[in-house]
Amino acid sequence: MDTAPQKDLSRFCIHTMTHRQWTLEECARNYAACGAKGITVWRSTLAGLGAAAAGRLVRDLGLSVTSLCRGGFFVADSPLRRKEALDENRRCIDEAAAIGAPHIVLVCGAVPGVGLSEARLQIAEALAAILPHAESSGVRLAVEPLHPMYAGDRSAVNTLGQARAICAEVGSPFVGVALDVYHTWWDERLEREVGECGREGRLFAFHISDWLTPTVDLLEDRGLMGEGCIPIRTIRGWADAAGFGGMIEVEIFSRRLWAADPHEYLERIRSAYLAHA
Amino acid sequence: MDTAPQKDLSRFCIHTMTHRQWTLEECARNYAACGAKGITVWRSTLAGLGAAAAGRLVRDLGLSVTSLCRGGFFVADSPLRRKEALDENRRCIDEAAAIGAPHIVLVCGAVPGVGLSEARLQIAEALAAILPHAESSGVRLAVEPLHPMYAGDRSAVNTLGQARAICAEVGSPFVGVALDVYHTWWDERLEREVGECGREGRLFAFHISDWLTPTVDLLEDRGLMGEGCIPIRTIRGWADAAGFGGMIEVEIFSRRLWAADPHEYLERIRSAYLAHA
Numbered sequence: 299m300d301t302a303p304q305k306d307l308s309r310f311c312i313h314t315m316t317h318r319q320w321t322l323e324e325c326a327r328n329y330a331a332c333g334a335k336g337i338t339v340w341r342s343t344l345a346g347l348g349a350a351a352a353g354r355l356v357r358d359l360g361l362s363v364t365s366l367c368r369g370g371f372f373v374a375d376s377p378l379r380r381k382e383a384l385d386e387n388r389r390c391i392d393e394a395a396a397i398g399a400p401h402i403v404l405v406c407g408a409v410p411g412v413g414l415s416e417a418r419l420q421i422a423e424a425l426a427a428i429l430p431h432a433e434s435s436g437v438r439l440a441v442e443p444l445h446p447m448y449a450g451d452r453s454a455v456n457t458l459g460q461a462r463a464i465c466a467e468v469g470s471p472f473v474g475v476a477l478d479v480y481h482t483w484w485d486e487r488l489e490r491e492v493g494e495c496g497r498e499g500r501l502f503a504f505h506i507s508d509w510l511t512p513t514v515d516l517l518e519d520r521g522l523m524g525e526g527c528i529p530i531r532t533i534r535g536w537a538d539a540a541g542f543g544g545m546i547e548v549e550i551f552s553r554r555l556w557a558a559d560p561h562e563y564l565e566r567i568r569s570a571y572l573a574h575a
Numbered sequence: 576m577d578t579a580p581q582k583d584l585s586r587f588c589i590h591t592m593t594h595r596q597w598t599l600e601e602c603a604r605n606y607a608a609c610g611a612k613g614i615t616v617w618r619s620t621l622a623g624l625g626a627a628a629a630g631r632l633v634r635d636l637g638l639s640v641t642s643l644c645r646g647g648f649f650v651a652d653s654p655l656r657r658k659e660a661l662d663e664n665r666r667c668i669d670e671a672a673a674i675g676a677p678h679i680v681l682v683c684g685a686v687p688g689v690g691l692s693e694a695r696l697q698i699a700e701a702l703a704a705i706l707p708h709a710e711s712s713g714v715r716l717a718v719e720p721l722h723p724m725y726a727g728d729r730s731a732v733n734t735l736g737q738a739r740a741i742c743a744e745v746g747s748p749f750v751g752v753a754l755d756v757y758h759t760w761w762d763e764r765l766e767r768e769v770g771e772c773g774r775e776g777r778l779f780a781f782h783i784s785d786w787l788t789p790t791v792d793l794l795e796d797r798g799l800m801g802e803g804c805i806p807i808r809t810i811r812g813w814a815d816a817a818g819f820g821g822m823i824e825v826e827i828f829s830r831r832l833w834a835a836d837p838h839e840y841l842e843r844i845r846s847a848y849l850a851h852a
Contacts, residue, residue, distance in 0.1 A: 410788045410804040414761065447724045449761035450804045451788040456761055484691065484726035484733055511687045511728040516790055527687040527727045 301535030304546070304575050311336030311364045311545040312567065313505075314343050317560050322347060326356050332564050336364035336545040339397060341390065349396035357398070364545045365440065365476070365503050366390065366399040372424035373407035373417040373454060380420065383407070387428045394437040401438035401502050403476045408454040417454035418464070425468045432472050440476035440502040441465065447516055458482055458491040465500050474500035477537065478549065480507045480520055483528040489536050496540020504537055505549045506530050506575055518553045522566060523574035530574050546575045578812030581823070581852050588613030588641045588822040589844065590782075591620050594837050599624060603633050609841050613641040613822040616674060618667065626673035634675070641822045642717065642753070642780050643667065643676040649701035650684035650694040650731060657697065660684070664705045671714040678715035678779050680753045685731040694731035695741070702745045709749050717753035717779040718742065724793055725758075735759055735768040742777050751777035754814065755826065757784045757797055760805040766813050773817020781814055782826045783807050783852055795830045799843060800851035807851050823852045 304310075312334050314325045322343035329337055337356055344352050356363055369390035374380045387402075394402045406421045408414070425439060432439050443461040444453035455461050461475045475495055482488055495501050508526030513519050523530055534546060548567055555563055581587075589611050591602045599620035606614055614633055621629050633640055646667040651657045664679075671679045683698045685691070702716060709716050720738040721730035732738050738752045752772055759765050772778050785803030790796050800807055811823060825844055832840055 413806060414763070418763070445723065446761040447722065447790070447793075450786050450790070457763075460763060484723040486691070486695070486734075486737060509727050513724070513727070513793055516724075516793065529690060 301531045301538075303531065304572055307333040307568070307571070308335055309544070309546045310334045310568070310571055311338060311547040313338040313367065313547060313549040314340045315367070316548055316550045316567070317564070318556060319560060322352055323355060326359050326361055328561070328564055330359040330361050332568050334361065336547070337361045338365040338367055338403075338547050338549070339363055339399070340367045341393065344393065344397075349393040353397035363397050363399045364547055366394040366397060366402045368403045368405050370404035370453075371407040373409050373412055373420045375409055375412050380424070384424060384427050387424070388431045391428065391432050391435050391437045395435045399437070401440045401474075403440050403442050403503060405442055405444060406453045406455045408449055408451055410450055414449065414454045418460070421454060422464050422467050425464065425473060429468060429470055429472060433470065438472045438474060438502055440474055442476040442478060443481055445481040457485055457487070458495060459487055462491060462495055462498070462500065465498075471499065474502040476503035476505060477501060478505035478507075479528050479530050479533050480505070480509060483509060483533065488533065492533070492536040493540045496537060496542055501537055501540065501542045501544075503547060504534065504542060504544060505547045506534070507548065507550045515553065518551045520550045520552050522550060522555065523548070523570040534575060546571070578808045578815075580808065581849055584610040584845070584848070585612055586821070586823045586852075587611045587845070587848055588615060588824040590615040590644065590824060590826040591617045592644070593825055593827045593844070594841070595833060596837060599629055600632060603636050603638055605838070605841055607636040607638050609845050611638065613824070614638045615642040615644055615680075615824050615826070616640055616676070617644045618670065621670065621674075626670040630674040640674050640676040641824055643671040643674060643679045645680045645682050646716075647681035647730075648684040650686050650689055650697045652686060652689055657701065661701060661704050664701070665708045668705065668709050668712050668714045672712045676714070678717045678751075680717050680719050680780060682719055682721060683730045683732045685726055685728055687727060691726065691731045695737070698731060699741050699744050702741065702750060706745060706747055706749060710747065715749045715751060715779055717751055719753040719755060720758055722758040734762055734764070735772060736764055739768060739772055739775070739777065742775075748776065751779040753780035753782060754778060755782035756805050756807050756810050757782070757786060760786060760810065765810065769810070769813040770817045773814060773819055778814055778817065778819045778821075780824060781811065781819060781821060782824045783811070784825065784827045792830065795828045797827045797829050799827060799832065800825070800847040811852060823848070
């Protein structure tokens with residue numbers, strides 16, 4: 299697949315968690331100075347600032363809020379905990395409305411002791427339960443399929459096909475997917491599923507990083523684009539061919555890269571974005 | 576699913592790698608004393624002994640050789656390396672014939688820099704290339720789908736559905752699958768695929784261990800059956816309902832458990848087998 303590289307930074311977005319040592323203001327100032335046009339805000343960075351003020355801060359620097367990360371974690375082994383999760387997700391939706399994010403990213407949850415079939419039912423029920431609040435708030439719900447290595451404790455939604463099926467079950471234009479190449483690159487059905495997702499108008503977000511060999515930690519050893527084996531630009535081309543065209547969000551969790559000089563790291567991210575996104 | 580636990584040890588088999596500190600003779604003596612009826616031999620334990628003598632040793636202790644582990648690693652970025660892999664697999668088939676193993680387990684390979692589509696083509700070609708030798712040797716080829724977390728560097732075959740498709744492409748009763756719950760438990764298509772596989776006569780082997788949460792190492796942090804979240808007995812029930820009924824092979828790689836007293840660990844394996852297999 300001959301997909302041309304990005305010519306400019308017009309779709310360049312970074313997740314605040316990529317620089318977890320920085321405050322939201324530091325992220326926003328440095329990302330804007332680096333040429334990014336979007337920022338995906340992790341909720342932990344809102345503490346003490348508030349979502350509305352955070353939204354103004356970010357916009358004043360010329361950035362748009364691409365997504366608010368993250369809601370979900372719907373699966374639980376007690377009705378009380380499931381209800382608490384719904385309440386927490388409604389607060390997340392309120393924050394998204396206040397910060398001006400078009401959608402929230404959902405890590406849907408998995409819990410040892412709750413079987414995957416049951417977990418998947420709980421997730422669909424939870425999405426239906428919070429949907430009215432999302433619709434009335436004008437905030438969309440982006441289901442993120444997570445790599446199967448997280449099926450035990452983070453998400454029972456592990457392929458784009460499953461995420462699409464859940465979207466179809468819930469059946470609202472306010473429910474779609476956040477597609478992350480790190481979680482999905484291995485899937486032989488990916489190209490077809492991305493195409494279907496795009497044609498259905500359900501591709502809400504697109505996240506990039508790279509898969510390292512070897513990977514030494516399940517959570518915090520992602521690679522910078524180009525360091526690993528994911529055909530990032532090919533997958534991005536599939537998304538765009540299906541009508542996506544939105545922000546390309548750099549989301550890297552890496553103890554190794556967090557330990558580097560954050561400004562030099564940000565420069566490397568920009569270069570890697572232009573070379574590989 | 577109400578699948579009854581094992582009433583006895585008639586299907587109890589252990590992989591020598593589960594006690595990697597033991598020689599083949601130590602494994603065979605201790606496994607037989609513990610009540611196992613089968614042993615899956617890893618090729619590294621044959622050094623200095625030879626496959627034919629190893630087979631006699633094992634059988635004299637009352638054990639059958641369930642599988643020889645492992646062949647495969649077909650994917651490479653040069654024709655020479657691909658040819659070397661074929662030669663190595665033919666030697667593996669010869670060893671299986673000499674030791675009296677009905678099949679070899681294949682970890683099919685993946686290499687950073689070789690795209691997954693290309694890797695999957697190379698795997699199907701390689702299977703077709705070694706098939707005549709397998710057939711004339713009376714040794715079957717068991718393709719093992721590996722967890723998607725190994726798609727970067729160990730296997731481009733990551734679901735049972737993919738393994739079945741490759742079997743169908745090669746199209747010989749000598750080609751089937753080794754189903755490992757550790758690699759496949761997360762897959763929502765698993766029950767259906769196991770059923771199809773069994774009805775096609777392609778379920779050659781069944782491996783068990785457990786998925787820990789958290790998992791702290793991608794290779795060497797498997798759990799003992801019952802320690803994790805895999806519904807092992809349910810999956811085994813699917814296999815048996817589809818006509819499997821063969822050995823249930825304990826295959827655990829775990830730095831934590833390798834560090835324990837190996838005899839106490841073996842007793843724990845037997846108890847866990849009876850409780851969870």
